[in-house]
Amino acid sequence: MMQAHECHAYVGKRGSRKSTRNKENLGRCLKAGQRVIAFDPHNEYAQDGHATDEVMLGPLPSSRELWAVLADPSELLEGDTSFAVVPDSLEEEDLARGFDELARLAYEAGDLVFSADELVLYFMSARVQKRLNFLATQGRHKKLPLALAAQRMVHVPYTTRTQLTLVDTGKQDDPDDVAAIAKRCGKDFAEKVPKLKRGERLVWQDE
Ligand SMILES: Nc1ncnc2c1ncn2[C@@H]1O[C@H](COP(=O)(O)OP(=O)(O)OP(=O)(O)O)[C@@H](O)[C@H]1O
Ligand SMILES: [Mg+2]
DSSP: OOOOEEEEEOOSSSSSSSSHHHHHHHHHHHHHOOEEEETTTTTSSBSSSSSSSOOOSSHHHSSEEEHHHOOOHHHHOOOOEOOOOOOEEOOOHHHHHHHHHHHHHHHOSSSSEEEEEGGTTTTTTTHHHHHHHHHHHGGGGOOEEEEEESSSSSGGGGHHHOEEEEEOOOOOHHHHHHHHHHHHOOOOHHHTTTGGGGGGGGGEOOO
């Protein structure tokens, strides 16, 4: 269950289980009866996703193609089903446009948990940063909790970071990432993050 004001970041290097942890949380949201929509570049959040040895499929009942959702958003806007939304291209411009349009529709629909993974592929786009900051600061008014997965803390835009209520992190050792974690989670928490071992994670929650 995520409350309307909640904003989660699952961060850490490749293979540090951030997507797994995000999926676990989204599974709890589904069990609690919440609607979940996930922007899913690697098609790994739904039970009908692309299974490999490297990923455990997530808990969403099914997936949709991004272009189909954008062409006809009626199911997103008027329905109550949960689904993963999978882009057909990993090109930055396509992802940035697709993410922005999907997130705008998700906000319009409201009353759902909105999640996005692999921020690394589209966070550089100004429109993505604006949209994330909009969702992070305005989402509460539309009952839209936010759950993000990113390899680096600095991939989460600054204003979005100021709104985080939970940071679930694996090892981060780049000074910029450690500084960004310190800014939101405090120095005591941040100084433990570069010392984490492979597979270890730490969770910070706002009081
Ligand atoms: N509890 C667990 N114990 C051991 N391995 C696990 C556990 N949970 C997940 N894994 C495995 O760890 C691997 C990495 O998990 P995951 O895909 O969540 O990483 P990630 O941080 O999202 O990586 P990437 O940056 O590449 O997306 C997967 O192969 C997954 O099956
Ligand atoms: Mg992942």
